[in-house]
Amino acid sequence: MSKFLRGNYKLTNSEKLDHDVKEQEVSQIFESKALEKLGGSIAFVMKSSKFLWDEDEDSK
Amino acid sequence: MKILNEQQLKSISDATFKKTADIGLRHAQENSIYIKKTIRDLRKEIVNEPPKPVIVISAGPSLHRKKSIETIKKADFKGCIVAVDGSLGHCLRNGIVPDFVVTVDPDAHRIIRWFGDPRLSERPEDDYFQRQDLDPALNKDEVARNQELIDMVNYYGPQIKGIVSTSVTCEITQRCLDAGMNLYWWNPLYDDYESKDSLSKKLYRLNKVPCMVTGGNVGSSAWVFSHTILNAQDVLLVGMDFSYPPGTEVRNTQYYEILQELFPGKPEKGLIEVYNPHLKETWVTDPAYYWYSQIFIEMSQKSPCKTYNCTEGGILFGGNIEFVNLKEALFQVLQTEES
Numbered sequence: 305m306s307k308f309l310r311g312n313y314k315l316t317n318s319e320k321l322d323h324d325v326k327e328q329e330v331s332q333i334f335e336s337k338a339l340e341k342l343g344g345s346i347a348f349v350m351k352s353s354k355f356l357w358d359e360d361e362d363s364k
Numbered sequence: 365m366k367i368l369n370e371q372q373l374k375s376i377s378d379a380t381f382k383k384t385a386d387i388g389l390r391h392a393q394e395n396s397i398y399i400k401k402t403i404r405d406l407r408k409e410i411v412n413e414p415p416k417p418v419i420v421i422s423a424g425p426s427l428h429r430k431k432s433i434e435t436i437k438k439a440d441f442k443g444c445i446v447a448v449d450g451s452l453g454h455c456l457r458n459g460i461v462p463d464f465v466v467t468v469d470p471d472a473h474r475i476i477r478w479f480g481d482p483r484l485s486e487r488p489e490d491d492y493f494q495r496q497d498l499d500p501a502l503n504k505d506e507v508a509r510n511q512e513l514i515d516m517v518n519y520y521g522p523q524i525k526g527i528v529s530t531s532v533t534c535e536i537t538q539r540c541l542d543a544g545m546n547l548y549w550w551n552p553l554y555d556d557y558e559s560k561d562s563l564s565k566k567l568y569r570l571n572k573v574p575c576m577v578t579g580g581n582v583g584s585s586a587w588v589f590s591h592t593i594l595n596a597q598d599v600l601l602v603g604m605d606f607s608y609p610p611g612t613e614v615r616n617t618q619y620y621e622i623l624q625e626l627f628p629g630k631p632e633k634g635l636i637e638v639y640n641p642h643l644k645e646t647w648v649t650d651p652a653y654y655w656y657s658q659i660f661i662e663m664s665q666k667s668p669c670k671t672y673n674c675t676e677g678g679i680l681f682g683g684n685i686e687f688v689n690l691k692e693a694l695f696q697v698l699q700t701e702e703s
Contacts, residue, residue: 338626338634338651339368339372339375339376339379340375340378340379341379341625341626342376342379342619342622342626342650342651342652343376343379343380343382343383343384343652344376344380344384344655344656345380345384345468345469345471345578345580345581345582346380346384346388346468346469346470346529346531346552346578346580346581346582346585347377347380347381347384347388347552347553347554347555347578347580348377348380348553348577348578348579348580348584348659349377349381349553349554349555349556349577350553350577350662350663350666351556351557351558352666353666353667354577355576355577355588355591355666356574356576356577356592356593357553357557357564357568357574357576358404358574358575359565359568359569360572361404361574
């Protein structure tokens with residue numbers, strides 16, 4: 305910026321916009337929101353190594 | 365899009381629960397009048413039989429590209445064939461009658477196509493099947509192919525056991541019954557059954573049907589069924605790509621409509637590239653399918669069976685999965701049986 309602006313003031317580093325970082329953060333936020341809308345065919349969950357839960361049979 | 369991290373995978377998991385749980389519960393209530401036998405009964409029916417190897421026939425693009433059915437027909441395979449709903453038509457058209465067909469997706473209009481849809485002309489307009497490489501036979505002359513499938517499923521139905529999730533629509537249930545299939549029911553495991561407000565526990569207490577881990581999709585469910593209920597010690601997978609071949613256009617992917625909405629003008633931004641070192645090829649997938657592959661790898665490390673991925677394509681490798689050519693795997697399994 306200072307290359308193009310002439311004057312009696314100086315820009316401080318803390319005011320300098322890091323466009324790349326902002327763009328990356330926006331992209332990540334957008335991707336996260338997008339993933340919340342996608343979904344698989346059916347829910348998935350698994351406890352330890354159990355593939356089948358059959359309460360009545362398990363209690364015998 | 366880059367490979368997804370843990371948090372992103374959890375987002376898809378949560379989104380899937382939100383998308384499928386309520387509708388699954390509603391369908392379970394509607395299906396309750398049809399429930400006679402469950403996978404618990406099937407387990408008891410086969411308890412005295414020695415476990416056999418199983419081939420799970422999923423419906424990914426490699427099923428057609430690699431002509432897996434032809435290879436299976438030529439082999440002297442004496443085990444069980446478990447087909448997912450999406451591969452049923454391809455199996456029957458090519459001379460394989462599966463022992464079991466698994467179905468789980470609660471979608472109201474699309475899934476019935478895999479069984480032959482008696483109400484095809486009444487469905488909402490949908491280019492889902494024509495856009496994709498799901499089953500090339502569906503791309504031409506839809507109406508005639510559909511009728512052909514209705515006839516084949518009706519003819520072979522009595523030989524096929526339907527492994528039906530309570531989450532499917534009653535239309536699927538009725539279609540399978542009309543085709544003469546014997547049905548064995550299961551509930552998807554939706555959530556932690558030990559939690560206070562567990563949907564799975566509520567569902568179980570409603571219908572007393574065992575809850576099975578799904579892996580998020582019908583192919584993974586079929587694999588779980590194979591080692592958990594059929595007690596298979598060797599499970600071979602075909603058509604389990606969880607991805608699309610190199611060069612696939614985003615328009616030809618399953619979630620194209622959603623990707624268009626999420627990335628307007630650039631839906632390809634939602635696709636993920638995965639290099640398969642066994643194939644030395646880079647395949648393309650979308651976030652949901654990538655999630656399936658990661659779940660499967662995690663499950664393979666907890667399962668008691670030996671899993672051979674004989675798809676010869678796709679992105680499912682690693683974990684406790686042996687990525688191997690189908691002919692070679694069939695030979696290995698046959699050798700094991702004989703010894």
